[in-house]
Each structure stands twice: as C-alpha cells, then as structure tokens.
Amino acid sequence: MKQVRFWKFGQFGMLICLGIVVGVWAAAQVSxxxxxxxxxxxxxxxxxxxxxxxxxxxxxxxxxxxxxxxxxxxxxxxxxxxxxxxxxxxxxxxxxxxxxxxxxxxxxxxxxxxxxxxxxxxxxxxxxxxxxxxxxxxxxxxxxxxxxxxxxxxxxxxxxxxxxxxxxxxxxxxxxxxxxxxxxxxxxxxxxxxxxxxxxxxxxxxxETWYEDAFRAMAAEATGPVAVRLVMDLPNVIRTPYFRSYWIQRNAADFRNYSAFLSQVKRNAGALEETRVLIRSEQAPIPAHESATVELQRHIPDGAGLFRLWDTSSVDFAMDIIRQKFFAAGPGKSIARQNAPGLSFDGPAGSEADLQTRIDEAPKPSLAGALTLEPFKALVESAGLEAILHLESSLPQDDTTFVRSDAAVALRASSSWNAADVRSALTAAVASYQSVSAIGLEWRNIASGNYTLSQWDGLLPLTIYVDGQTLWIARTPALLSSALNHSTTTVPQPGTYLARYIHRSELSPYLKIMRMLDLSDQPNYSSFFSENIGSLASALDVIQSVSVKTNDSGLVQRQAIRYELAR
Structure with missing residues (x-):
C-alpha cells in the first residue's frame, strides 16, 4: 500500500516538473x-x-x-x-x-x-x-x-x-x-x-552603413537612454522631391557631401541637450586656430543677446558680415526682374501722344556712389584672418515704437593690425556715397574706461579699436566697451563654431520688430511677421537661451546644442 502511494506521489511530482518545463517553454515562446x-x-x-x-x-x-x-x-x-x-x-x-x-x-x-x-x-x-x-x-x-x-x-x-x-x-x-x-x-x-x-x-x-557610421561617430553617447534619437540616410533623403519641396532652409546643396546624420535629445532638470553628428563622404579641409577662438571668447559679455564665433580664414565671409552689420543701409543693388509688371485696369487710358514716348531708353546712371570694401578686404587678407566674433544686443529705449540694436565684430588675425591703414580703408569704403570731401568721416578719439577708441565724427555710427592681432568694429562704443572690459571666469572651449542666443531677454524687442514689419494701411493685410512668426516665438518663451558648440574633424562634424529652460 505504501509503495502504491509512493508511486502516485512520484507521478504527481513528475507532472509538476513537466508543467514547469512546459510553462517555461511557453513563456520563452511568448517573451x-x-x-x-x-x-x-x-x-x-x-x-x-x-x-x-x-x-x-x-x-x-x-x-x-x-x-x-x-x-x-x-x-x-x-x-x-x-x-x-x-x-x-x-x-x-x-x-x-x-x-x-x-x-x-x-x-x-x-x-x-x-x-x-x-x-x-x-x-x-x-x-x-x-x-x-x-x-x-x-x-x-x-x-x-x-x-x-x-x-x-x-x-x-x-x-x-x-x-x-x-x-x-x-x-x-x-x-x-x-x-x-x-x-x-x-x-x-x-x-x-x-x-x-x-x-x-x-x-x-x-x-545599414549610414546607421553604423553615425553610431560609431557618436561613440559612448549613443548607448544611453534618450528622449528622442533620429538617424538619417542623408543622401537618399535629399534625393526625394519632397525634401526639395518642403525643406524650408533651401540649402540642399550644402548636404550633398554628407552621408549620414544623427541627432539625439536628452532631457535634464533645467535643460534639453541635443547632440548631432554629421558624417562627410570624404575628408574636408578644416581651419584650426584654437588659440584665436580661445582669445576671442574672453571678450563675450554675459548679457550679450547674441554671440557667434567662427574659426575661419574666409575673408569673403568676413566681408559679408561687415557689410551686413555696418553698411547695409547703403545704396541697394538694382533688382533684375524676369517677369512683366502686373496689369492694372484702374489707370488712365492712353492717347495717341503716348506713342511718341520713348520707352526703350536706358535709365540714367545713379549719381550716388557705392560701397567699396576692396581696400579693406586686401588689408584683411594680408593680416591673415583666423577667427571672427560677432556680438549683438537690442538697446533699451523709452520709445515704444522703434527698436535699435548694437553690434560689434572682432577679426582675429595671425599678424598685428595697423590702425592707420584700417581707418583709411574704412573711410575709402564709404566716402563715395556717404559724404562729400570726407565730411563726417574724420576719426576722433574717445575714451572708454582704460581704452581709447576711434569713432567717425559724423552721423554714420562706426567705432573701431585695434588691439594687436584683434581688430574691433562696432556701431557704438557701448557694446564694444562691454566686450573689452569683460572679465570672464568661464573656461574657454575649443570649437570651430560657438554661439549663444538669449531668447528671454531678446523676445520683447523681437516681437516689436515683427510688429513694425507688418505696419500697413492696406485692408486685410496679412500680418505674417507679427502674428505668425511672433506667435511661434511667444510659444517658445519657456526657453531661456540656446547655445551651440561645433567641433569639426573634417570627416565628422559634432554639434552640441543646449536649450536652457526658464525657471
């Protein structure tokens, strides 16, 4: 009797074991x-x-x-x-x-x-x-x-x-x-x-090759948890007609030398941190003037609304910035129109006398001169450009209508600048359209703290300062003085491009400018800038500032973007 009970107990144990095995197998099939x-x-x-x-x-x-x-x-x-x-x-x-x-x-x-x-x-x-x-x-x-x-x-x-x-x-x-x-x-x-x-x-x-290359370039940062990560087969994306039609930057040609792209965002307590990697198809020449960019970083004021710093030897790029920031109000170029003007049915009817009016005569030449930066460009080329720093901030004003901004640009070169040559070249650049007999273009010295600046004595706002290998050009002495007197405690960062935009402090002036652009007495006028672009900027007021750091090895470009959140 005991043997039978033992056998039944053994059968029961075997069934339990079999059930466990089957359960584990089934779980393995589902899990x-x-x-x-x-x-x-x-x-x-x-x-x-x-x-x-x-x-x-x-x-x-x-x-x-x-x-x-x-x-x-x-x-x-x-x-x-x-x-x-x-x-x-x-x-x-x-x-x-x-x-x-x-x-x-x-x-x-x-x-x-x-x-x-x-x-x-x-x-x-x-x-x-x-x-x-x-x-x-x-x-x-x-x-x-x-x-x-x-x-x-x-x-x-x-x-x-x-x-x-x-x-x-x-x-x-x-x-x-x-x-x-x-x-x-x-x-x-x-x-x-x-x-x-x-x-x-x-x-x-x-x-896929593009996926492997992007993750290899990201290295250890690609292994941790992320809020979102995007990896793209960039050449094939660019070839699609949808990219060409809907990519708002219209710079598809700039991406043709890249084979892969990776971007990932991590959420921290007070910021969003984005890291990007762009892989080039072949090695590109990259300037390396770390000492120049480190030197210019010492002069970035904490309160500057925007700063951009490039490690570059491109003189043409430098001329574009100088032209845009200090001489953009000069005589504009004529626009070559390819389409006929619109037809209006509201104008007065013509007469036979109008047939004698000559319409095929060339327009009379303008008596105004033009901006001539060639002498200054030659000066920059001979100095050996290594880095460019651009500073800009809106100016506080009691006027509730208009917005003014101050800008300063620093050109860091491999050799020292000659202050007299710089003044002469800048005067020659604008003399033909800004003055007669150089009236208002005479340089005068003004004191700013421990520095002596040079400024035009007319209505055109331009101030310069030469500090050995660094040439400063500014609209007014205020921002320039702030940069020269700035004492930073931040450790300089190596990089081919550095930038920061303080969205919170610049938002109000920005919205005011957008409203000014839309002023019109026309009925049903589309307020694109003030309402469309302005509402987008306002929705993003949770962002305190955005900073960008780019390092480029020639084959791999790494970008680190930090979105500081308002507290």
Missing part, C-alpha cells in the same frame, strides 16, 4: 528578449526614429504649456493652411479609412510604450514600421485591440498579425511578446516579425 529595436527593423529605410520612453515624451507634450500656446497661436492656424498640411490631411484620411479609426495623439497614447522606434521607408507614401514595448495591461487595452475584429488574420514567422485595406492604403499590426508592431505595408510587417523571431536572413537598419 521576446529585449534588444535594440533597430535590429528588428527591415533595412532600406530613409530615417529611423527612436525613444527610450515614448509614452512619457508624448504625454508630457500633450499636456505641455508650449503645445497649448502654439495651438492657440496664429502660427498654428496658418500652418494648417499650408500645402504640406493639406497633403498630409489627405493621407491622414486615407489611413484612417484603412485603419478603421482616426490615429490622433490621444489614440497614439494607447500604443505608446517605453522602448519605441519608427522607421520611414517612403516619404511620399508614408511607408513605415512602428514598434513599441507596452506593459501587459496596455497590450490588451489599446485602440488596435478594439478594432481588431475588422481586420483579416494572417500569419508570418509563426506569429499572427492582422491586416486591413482601403483603396491603396494598408494598415497591419501584430503583438509579439511585449511589443506591438504596426506598419503601413504588409511585407514590412512580416519582415519585422521574422527578425523578432530570430530569423536574421534579411538586412536590418542596424546593419
């Missing part, structure tokens, strides 16, 4: 080992976007004050009427029909998890794959599970997935372990499921 989501994304994408905690980023944006202000502003209102948005609305309606629901931000929150990635394969058709890791409770309570009954069930890599089509649009999704996978192409979804299940026959995004 997916976490790994970089780029390993699961099929190759051939144009760009790859990922977040370590997409649910938090999306939730914070949906409830943010910035979003509320932007949606209430004119910038958003007019953005909704642009050609890009109108095209996206058409595509949105098509995908809504295919998906069986409207994929707005509220619905997106139901399928937004922690580790999340999106790969875009065709910009025009919006062919994409979306993968997100969801908590178990969220896996069973999201918008996709609610509409699954309207989808067709299919299978790939032993995994069930669901497909729905409407017209030429497709929506497909699957749940693989803790992950939800969504795609607008059935073949891409099937390929992603194959990779999730361990079939690595196909190429993944993580094996």
């Amino acid at each position: 997916i080992a976490p790994q970089p989501l780029s390993n699961w994304m099929p190759g051939g994408a144009l760009l790859y976007l990922e977040s370590s905690d997409f649910a938090t980023q999306l939730r914070d944006w949906n409830r943010s004050e910035v979003k509320t202000k932007w949606l209430a502003g004119r910038n958003h209102e007019q953005f909704l009427t642009t050609r890009l948005v109108l095209k996206l609305k058409e595509v949105y309606a098509e995908f809504s029909s295919a998906a069986g629901f409207e994929p707005d931000l509220d619905e997106l929150e139901t399928v937004a998890g922690t580790d999340t990635a999106l790969a875009l394969y065709d910009i025009g058709r919006l062919d994409l794959v979306y993968i997100s890791r969801l908590p178990s409770a969220q896996l069973g309570q999201n918008v996709l599970t609610r509409v699954r009954a309207g989808y067709q069930a299919r299978n790939a890599a032993g995994e069930s997935y669901f497909v729905r089509q409407s017209g030429n649009r497709t929506t497909a999704f699957a749940v693989a372990g803790d992950y939800v996978v969504v795609s607008t192409r059935e073949d891409l979804l099937a390929a992603a499921l194959e990779r999730i299940r361990g079939n690595t026959a196909g190429r993944s995004i993580s094996q």
